[in-house]
Amino acid sequence: MLLIKCPWCGDRAETEFSYGGEAGIKRPPAPEELSDEQWADYLFMRKNPRGQHQELWNHSQGCRRWFGVERHTVNYEISRSFTLAGNDIEQGT
Amino acid sequence: MAANRLSSGGRIDRSKPIDFTFNGKNYAGFVGDTLASALLANGVSIVGRSFKLHRPRGIVGCGSEEPNAIMQIGVGAQTEPNPRATQIELVQGLEATSTKGWPGLRLDVGEIGDLLGRVFSAGFYYKTFMYPRFMWRLYERFIRRSAGFGKVPAESDPDQYEHSNAHCDVLVVGAGPAGLMAALAAAKSGASVMLVDEQNEPGGRLLSSSEAIDSRPASDWIAAMRAQLEQFEDFNLLTRSTTFGYYDHNYVTIAERCREFPGSTSQVRQRLWKVRAKQVVLAQGAFERPLVFCNNDRPGVMLASAVSSYVIRYAVCPGRRVVIFTNNDSAYQTALDLAQRGIQVAAVIDSRIGGADGALSAILDAEGIPMMLGHIVCDVIGRHRVSGVKVARWQGDANEIVDGDTQIACDLLAMSGGWSPAIHLHSQSGGKSHWDSELSCFLPDEHSQLNCSAGAGRGKWSLSACLMDGLSSGLEAAVRCGFESPDIGVPTSVDHQENPIESLWRVPATQDIDQCAKQFLDFQNDTSVADVRQAVREGYQNVEHVKRYTALGFGTDQGKLGNINGMAVLAMALGEPIENIGTTTFRPCYTPTTFGAIAGDGVKQLFDPVRKTPIHDWHEAVNAPMEVVGQWLRPWYFPRNDEPQHKSVSRECLAVRNSVGVMDASTLGKIDVRGPDAVKFLDRIYTHNVAKMKVGRCAYCITLGEDGMVRDDGVMARLEDQHFYLTTTTGGAASAMTWLELWLQTEWPELEVYLTSVTDHYSTIAVAGPKSRRVLQNLGCDIDLEASSFPFMTVRKAQLGGWAVQIFRVSFSGELAFEINIDSRFALAMWEKVMSAGEEFGITPYGTESMHVLRAEKGFVIVGQETDGSVTPMDLKMNWLLAKDKDFLGKRSLARPDSARPDRKQLVGLLSADEQTVLQEGMQLLLDEPPGSVSSPVPMAGHVTSAYHSSFLGHPIALGLLEAGHKRSGETVYARASDGTTVPVTVGSSVFVDPKGERQNV
Structure with a gap:
């Protein structure tokens, strides 16, 4: 079970969180101007890296804040947590 | 005293005798015994029958590796299936039974399977019971009865289990010499330390050894270490x-087993610890491997280290005349342990030409123990108990056929095929x-988490190496946690020089490798050398596939004894080195863990939260059956006297359509939305035009x-300009x-x-029906309830019956309706007031079933019932909800x-052509009438999503999703149930009652 650092509540067990998929996917400002392909790209296409992955987590059983986590998809090591405002919170090891 | 109990020694308390039963017979043991040691002390040699072949089996090991002594402990609701006798501490009155063997252990009718052993080879069940297919049900019943081990209790477990969370700097798993040293080193550094061991006391192998530490008996050292460790507050x-x-x-x-040992006063039977450790030291030691020769499963064939353990730790002599068979030095110690207690060692048979280290051999010589070097045990004599062994010269070729003419009489064969780190x-x-080919075992590589392995768990066999390795691992773990190394020394111990092990994976027999008597790899699953070879012949090469085909390592012991031998035999059959084979995957649980421990106290009422509305007690008092919706309990219908459900629902629906009904709608999700940007936010989320909504x-x-x-x-x-309620x-x-x-x-x-969930803060009482306005007026309301000032689809704050409420003029039934939202604390009182205010109109409480009928009559969808994540608003004819200008x-x-796409599945109404048949939800919709019996697939054009009988209309109604359904009005399609019945239905509007919406808008 992962140990995840919520930027507001600190280290908590994975069961307190829910996963939100890849972080940093910006909603296009004018969807109607996009082609079907461009829209489908936003809608469906996700990175699936072997290595560092930026992802969204929600402290759903805690403060209910969404935040970002950088996690290695092979060994699951979490290198940092960050608020979505951009200021990183280092995850101690 | 029991026949095989030694007169002195052992870590048993001879002043505390214990009575127990095994298969209904009375026996006696002592505090400190395990069930296994007590059975051996009493001369019980058959403890079970094997899984497939029903061969008689005895105790092989002394710990979690035991494959044969699988027990049923206790009776009734508290019975526990399948613990190992080697890990069950003897307690007064213990009732143990073997899990295999009918009618009895000595005579088991299933043993005929052994005589047919060549038929019951790998893949037997897969191949034999395939055909004819309809027979499978009969086969399965037979196979299930003859397979498996213990029986699960038939009643629910009355015992208490609990979970406990813990955090520590250094978790040390295993309290043998390496674990104890690691724990002390870490604790002295200042780290908080948890030391965990599966046995009843720390010490590990030292409990079964005659070795000395710091020139004192090992038991003294263990006691001193324990005392020293318990001085630390964070230990x-x-x-x-x-x-x-x-x-x-x-x-x-x-x-943790909290209760089943002598002297326990714990209320809790087992406790599950969930530990998050900064560093983990894995010091679980190693398992001795069996040797693979003909009939190596006979009762009386044991691991050499287990024999030492029974003799030294439990003062039990499992045999009178012992032969030892080994390919390494460690079993020589067993010979000494026996000889020093006056037990006759008939011979040490060592496959190595050079035998053990000279000093060790000299000690055995001095004890007068005969050693046969370069020899092997090729077969065992005796069926229910070893009576002798056949010995042959070993030429170094696993495939040769040996004579085996030399026979040695014995009643116990102690074997050692080397050691495998856990x-x-x-x-x-x-x-x-x-x-590692030198040590002949798998060793752990680099750690991938914050842990390290120590001691025999990474091939450090000797005591001094274990002590040293434990010390450095404990220090390293503490330093990695940020502590400084203390000054700490290694205790002194004396090691024998050792000659290296020589691999002996399969012992030659007196017949060809595929014809000889069974050479078992996995005792619990009856997997033999021949089975693995057969799997290879049939094309299996990958160890994971061979495992599944032959069941090697599939037992409750997960192949702790047999896996490495199995992989080696597989490697030989494939002609590849063992390092190319690799291991199978190790998964939790290390040993079987009870569901009780895993569930903890999360059972019964604590299994899942139950949510009840503030009006729940009223519903219960009138005996309304409950429907579970999410975690909510909602009244399903409100029967009068012994009214059946359909009559109750019919009465409730008609009351709403003709007079007035009342429903507890408190479970609706409610979200309070406020803030200067609330409109902008909601407009981006919702499809309709929020900005245009008036307060x-x-x-x-x-x-x-x-x-x-x-x-x-x-x-x-929209409650206020910047305040919404969803x-x-x-x-x-x-x-x-x-x-x-x-x-x-x-x-x-x-x-x-600002978003706030207020689901529980407000309760909702829906008053619906033509007389609903009169009910509210009876209650006394400070606002005008007439449509002119309080029209449909508006909300008003009001004083109703003396309480502050918000009244919503919304309707989920299609009738004139008022939804009263009130502070949950007053909801029950308000409900009772509504009931009495509506008495003159026969106000009728209605439940979820009637709510569904009423909404279906109106064609109102339930998200998740009419929709399934593949339905657009256009499919539901909700285009009117889609704002064009945002x-x-x-x-x-x-x-x-x-x-x-024109052929999308769209929401339609469905009327049974016979005006009688109520469709079943989930029925498939077909465009063409299928032939009488459908044997080939037919195209499915949709399905029925909701189906009810409408008492108001006097006929059944249904909603469904149908391909291009909006264009099929008037067409006949066919609803087909899984049982093959077909009902012709007419497609039409999804709104059955009051299509213009006049009834609700008054």
Whole structure:
């Protein structure tokens, strides 16, 4: 079970969180101007890296804040947590 | 005293005798005994029958590796199936039975399977019971009865179990010499330490050894270490605790047996520890391997280390005349342990030409123990008990046929095929392992989490190496936690020089390798050398496939004894080196863990939260059956006297249509939305035009996923300019809130909006029917309830019956209706007031079933019933909800070609052609009438989503999703149930009652 650092509540067990998929996917400002392909790209296409992955987590059983986590998809090591405002919170090891 | 009990020694308390039964017979043992040691002391040699062949089996090991002595402990609700006798502490009155063997252990009718052993080879069940297919049900009943081990209790477990969370700097798994040293080193550094061991006391192998530490008996050293460790405030020792799982980020699970040992006063039977450790030291030691020769499973064939353990730790002599068979030095110690207690060692048979180290051999010589070097035991004599062994010269060729003419009489054969480190937890933590050909075992590679292995668990066999390795591992772990190394020395111990092990994976027999008597690899699953060879002949090469085909390592012991031998035999059959074969995957649980421990106290009422509305007690008092909706209990219908459900529902529906009904709608999800940017935010989420809503207005509203599919619906009310109130479906309340939070926090954090879930704060009483206005007027209301000043789809604050409420003029039944929202504390009182105010109109409480009928009559959808995540608003004819002059989530997807596909499944109404048959929800819809019996697939054009009998209309109604359904009005399609019945149905409007909506708008 992962140990995840919520930027507001600190280290908590994975069961307190829910996963939100890849972080940093910006909603296009004018969807109607996009082609079907461009829209489908936003809608469906996700990175699936072997290595560092930026992802969204929600402290759903805690403060209910969404935040970002950088996690290695092979060994699951979490290198940092960050608020979505951009200021990183280092995850101690 | 029991026949095989030695007169002195052992860690048993001879002043505390214990009576117990095994298979109904009375026996006696002592405090400190395990069930296994007590059975051996009493001369019980057959403890079970094997899984497939029903061969008689005896105790082989002395710990968690035991494959044969699988017991049923206790009776009734508290009985526990399948613990190992080697790990069961003897307690007064213990009732144990063997899990295999009918009618009895000495005579088991299933043993005929052994005589047919060549038929019951690998893949037997797969091949034999395939045909004819209809016979499988009969086969299965037979196979299930003859397979398996213990019986699960038939009643629910009355015992208490609990979970406990813990955190520590250094978790040390295994309290043998390495673990004890690691714990002391870490504790002295200042780290908080947990030391966990599955046995009843720390010490590990030292408890079964005659070795000395610091020139004192090992037991003195253990006691001193324990005393020293317990001085530290941040030290915790968990005994009788099996570390069974190692998960991500150093999360380790431990099952503690709290009650089943002499002197326990614990109320809790077992406790599950969930430990998060900064560093973990894995010091679980190693398992001795059996040797693979003909009939190596006979009762009386044991691991050499287990024999030492029974003799030294339990003062039990499992045999009178012992032969030892080994390929390494460690079993020589067993010969000495026996000889020093006056037990005759008939011979040490060593496959190595050079035998053991000279000094060790000299000691055996001095004891007068004959050694046969370069020899092997090729077969065992005796069926229910070893009576002798056949010995042959070993030429170094596993495939040769030997004579085996030399026979040695004995009643116990102690074997040692070398040692395998217990790398289970290392492997579970993600660590890899590699084959070490010098030590002839798999060793843990680099750790992949914050842990390390120590002692025999990484091939450090000798005592001094274990002590040293434990010390340095404990220090390293503490330093990695940020502590400084203390000054600490290694205790002194004396090691024998050792000659290296020589691999002996399969012992030659007196017949050809595929013809000889069975040479078992996995005792518990009856997997033999011949089975693995057969699997290879049939094309299996990968160890994981061979494992599944032959069941090697599939037992409750997970192949702790047999796996390495099995892999080596597989390697030989494939002609490859063992390092190319690799190990199978180690998974939790290390040993079987009870469901009780895993469930903890999360059972019965604590299994899942139950949510009840404030009006629940009233519903219960009138005996309304409850329906579970999410975690909510909702009244399903309100029967009068012994009224059956359909009559009750019919009466309730007619009351709403003709007079007045009342429903507890408190479970609706409710979200309070405030803030200067509330309009902007809601306009981006919801499909309708929020900005245009006037204060006091309500709107039916839906949200779409970005894929354009309907994800929830509800009512939005604008209470004030910057204050909205949303209702969601009962089941979708949490996900609707999460959805709003997701967008607000991740996409538009610049918006100033405040979201509050108020589902539990307000209760909702829906008063519906033509007389509903009169009921509210009877209650006394400070606002004008007439449509002229309080029209349909508006909300008003009011004083109703003396309480502050908000009244919503919304309707889920299609009738004139008022939904009273009130502070939950007053909801029950308000409900009772409503009931008495409506008495003169025969006000009728109605439940979820009637609510469904009423809404279906009106064609109102339930998200999740009419929709399934693949339905657009257009499919539901909800185009009127889609604002044209703004963007909203999912809008762009509605312009994708797929959303405009003419053959999309669309919501329709369905009327049974015979006007009688109520369709079944889930029925498939077919465009053409199928032939009488459908044997080939027919195209499915949709399905029935809702189906009820409408008492108001006097005939059944149904809703469904149908390909191009909106264009099929008037057509006949065919609803087909899984049982093959077909009902012709007419497609039409999904609104059956009052299509113009006049009844609700008065």
